[in-house]
Amino acid sequence: MSASTPLNARFFTRSQGDVRRITSELGNLQAQIASTKKADSLQGFGAASGRILSASSMRAQTDSRASVLNQMEARFGVQGAALGQISDATQSLALTIREAISANDGRGISTELELAFNSILGALNETWNGQPLFAGERQSGSPVQIKTLDELATTTQPEDLFDEATRHQVIDLGDGQPIKVAAKASELSTDLFNTLRQVKFILDGAGGTLGSPMTGSYNSVLENVAADLENHAKNFVTEEGRTGQLQQRFEDDRARLQSRSDLLTKEIGDQTDADLAEVSIRLNTLLAQYEAAAKTFAELSQLSILKYL
Secondary structure: OOOOHHHHHHHHHHHHHHHHHHHHHHHHHHHHHHHHEOOOHHHHHHHHHHHHHHHHHHHHHHHHHHHHHHHHHHHHHHHHHHHHHHHHHHHHHHHHHHHHHOOOOOOOOHHHHHHHHHHHHHHHHHHEEEEOOOOOOOOOOOOOOOOOHHHHHOOOHHHEEOOOOOOOOOOOOOOOOOOOOOOHHHHHHHHHHHHHHHHHHHHHHHOOOOOOOOOOHHHHHHHHHHHHHHHHHEEEEEEHHHHHHHHHHHHHHHHHHHHHHHHHHHHHHHHEEOOOOHHHHHHHHHHHHHHHHHHHHHHHOOOHHHHHH
């Protein structure tokens, strides 16, 4: 009795320990299946925790930059459309003036001037997410203060015509090279407004319309005005092209950042994601071990010292 009892106690203790160990391992494996992660905290990844933390930080920075670029792509789409609108309106007015000269019929110029002015004004005061596109660092308000051609005719000082920030709006994507987002309205349109004002003066001097046939000697003046308008339109096409180039650059940069983020995500996943196939195999193996250990523990726990007397 004295020899077998300590032996049975040792078997009982070992069996009890096996059940506890296997139960703990089963719980860990089941948690991995539920979360698809190897551990539920950074400490649980051991030596890999440093690499995981570094990769996660890099991915967060990469995703943040990609988000900014995605927003800038959208902004430049609106900005390019506004510049194109100004170019089209200016070119249309130039064409109307040339047709008037050719037909000796200036009746359509006043209407086209009004349409062009309103289109140009709307484009220069265009906003994106509530912020004016061409007001420099200004976050609100309209960079062009006048509302009508009559106001244009009497407003000649830049400070009365424009309300802008002193500095341009710039964006720094982290490479230490700030990029000017857009020119200011005064830089884009001062010369254009001067030409529009000249057309307004010509029309006012003729009583509001040039008529058909056109009275007075306007052909040479209108030829110069049309040429000036065409040059202004080309300048806006150039600015639109610059905007398109920046938009394409940001799109390419965003694609590269997305690829980098994907690689970092994979690297993090390699360290943290559980191999569910392997976990399933281990789980089945442990279940078999658990059944055997539990059976042994149950049998030993039912033994009494009387069975060995």
